[in-house]
Amino acid sequence: MAASKMLLASFTAFRPLTCAAASASYPARLAPHPPDLIKWVRREGGFVHEGVKITQDSSFGLGLVASEEIPRGSELIVLPEHVPLRFGSTESDGGDGVDSVLDNLAIQVPEELWAMKLGLKLLQERAKTGSFWWPYISSLPETFNIPIFFPGGDIKNLQYAPLLYQVNKRCRFLLDFEQEVKCALENLKPNDHPFGGQAVDASSLGWAMSAVSSRAFRLYGKKLPGGNYNDIPMMLPLIDMCNHSFNPNAAIVQDQDDRNMKMLVKVVAETEIKENDGLVLNYGCLNNDLFLLDYGFVIPSNPYDCIELKYDGALLDAASMAAGVSLPNFSAPSPWQKEILCQLKLDGEAPLLKVCLGGSELVEGRLLAALRVVLADDKETVQKHDLNKLKSIPAEAPLGIANELAAFRTVIALCVIALGHFPTKIMEDESLLSKGVSDSTQLAIQFRIQKKSVIIDVMRDLTKRVKFLASKETVTAKG
Numbered sequence: 001m002a003a004s005k006m007l008l009a010s011f012t013a014f015r016p017l018t019c020a021a022a023s024a025s026y027p028a029r030l031a032p033h034p035p036d037l038i039k040w041v042r043r044e045g046g047f048v049h050e051g052v053k054i055t056q057d058s059s060f061g062l063g064l065v066a067s068e069e070i071p072r073g074s075e076l077i078v079l080p081e082h083v084p085l086r087f088g089s090t091e092s093d094g095g096d097g098v099d100s101v102l103d104n105l106a107i108q109v110p111e112e113l114w115a116m117k118l119g120l121k122l123l124q125e126r127a128k129t130g131s132f133w134w135p136y137i138s139s140l141p142e143t144f145n146i147p148i149f150f151p152g153g154d155i156k157n158l159q160y161a162p163l164l165y166q167v168n169k170r171c172r173f174l175l176d177f178e179q180e181v182k183c184a185l186e187n188l189k190p191n192d193h194p195f196g197g198q199a200v201d202a203s204s205l206g207w208a209m210s211a212v213s214s215r216a217f218r219l220y221g222k223k224l225p226g227g228n229y230n231d232i233p234m235m236l237p238l239i240d241m242c243n244h245s246f247n248p249n250a251a252i253v254q255d256q257d258d259r260n261m262k263m264l265v266k267v268v269a270e271t272e273i274k275e276n277d278g279l280v281l282n283y284g285c286l287n288n289d290l291f292l293l294d295y296g297f298v299i300p301s302n303p304y305d306c307i308e309l310k311y312d313g314a315l316l317d318a319a320s321m322a323a324g325v326s327l328p329n330f331s332a333p334s335p336w337q338k339e340i341l342c343q344l345k346l347d348g349e350a351p352l353l354k355v356c357l358g359g360s361e362l363v364e365g366r367l368l369a370a371l372r373v374v375l376a377d378d379k380e381t382v383q384k385h386d387l388n389k390l391k392s393i394p395a396e397a398p399l400g401i402a403n404e405l406a407a408f409r410t411v412i413a414l415c416v417i418a419l420g421h422f423p424t425k426i427m428e429d430e431s432l433l434s435k436g437v438s439d440s441t442q443l444a445i446q447f448r449i450q451k452k453s454v455i456i457d458v459m460r461d462l463t464k465r466v467k468f469l470a471s472k473e474t475v476t477a478k479g
Contacts, residue, residue, distance in 0.1 A: 365391030
């Protein structure tokens with residue numbers, strides 16, 4: 001384990017948090033020549049299809065590829081229960097004191113940052129000479145090109161307030177958690193130190209959280225009394241080299257070994273896989289915020305990407321007036337309108353004011369219903385419809401064509417306002433990319449281009465709907 005000991009010597013020498021991003025397209029691995037992961041999985045009782053090979057993917061670094069045609073339904077990888085890395089894995093053989101320290105630290109991690117909890121376990125195994133998981137850990141990237149490690153200028157280059165908020169929130173957490181970890185490690189006996197006596201700072205915590213968030217999967221855990229299962233984040237060696245696609249050719253299946261009733265984690269071919277095709281899984285129907293925050297990439301024309309806005313009466317009044325609506329009353333809805341807004345959780349106690357444009361809904365149902373209701377004059381007409389119909393775009397003009405035109409035009413005006421908040425235009429962004437920029441700058445610019453594209457796509461779609469409704473209104477008026 002000479003390589004492991006060499007890495008321990010540099011464990012505390014991480015670069016500062018603000019500049020610990022990957023500086024090359026393919027970041028170095030923790031070990032210059034990590035062990036053969038396929039051989040390790042097989043040696044530990046797992047299965048890897050003969051046609052599955054590790055390759056350097058042009059877009060995502062290391063990936064898995066088929067070296068021969070593989071039929072649909074074939075098992076590609078099978079991991080026995082002891083191979084996945086999870087918090088509380090028993091292969092650690094740490095003492096009770098070690099487990100106690102890790103447990104107490106894990107309790108302080110908020111659920112939304114669940115990756116940090118498993119990240120503590122990952123750091124523990126990384127620091128340990130002779131770790132069972134060293135063949136896997138040694139193949140992990142040394143650095144991650146995700147926003148928490150961007151230089152300050154590139155965080156600003158994202159130009160999108162909701163993502164800036166999340167990046168700053170994660171950075172603040174890491175800096176605060178660094179202090180909690182330091183306090184927990186003070187005056188520990190050597191045998192009780194979970195990280196082998198090594199200092200842990202915000203950068204190493206950020207590395208661990210990023211490694212987990214970009215690679216871990218949530219699998220079924222124990223069966224709960226109600227019949228459901230709790231989910232357990234796990235790092236799945238080799239499996240996590242499958243890259244993402246919304247049109248996957250493989251899927252993860254959780255199974256049980258008939259011989260000992262222990263868990264098996266399998267990757268199964270969902271389609272016929274041709275020679276030289278990469279093995280791809282669907283990481284989830286996520287927007288580009290999450291893909292960039294957790295995985296470090298942006299998907300062009302992502303059908304699930306959206307923009308977040310705050311439901312704000314003054315903003316909606318301004319948008320409606322810009323759309324030609326006279327005297328809108330979003331800032332002061334009538335009592336019956338306010339009652340419906342409360343049902344939509346856009347008013348009243350503990351409202352949920354975040355609304356979205358784009359993605360699968362085009363206009364979030366709660367926002368669309370609110371616009372239709374507040375722009376309506378007739379209480380009786382509104383109350384004839386249930387909220388689900390008022391939330392639905394396919395429910396064509398439930399409150400009349402004039403109301404629908406006013407609602408759609410208000411959203412279009414909102415889009416114009418949202419675009420105006422970006423300091424640069426898409427053409428300027430594309431010009432910057434053509435000149436050659438750093439990897440982090442490139443990601444930031446690609447991200448903001450996609451956000452602007454979402455807004456433009458919403459405007460185009462609604463403009464078509466407005467033209468269609470306006471033509472119907474004209475025909476009705478002539479009739």
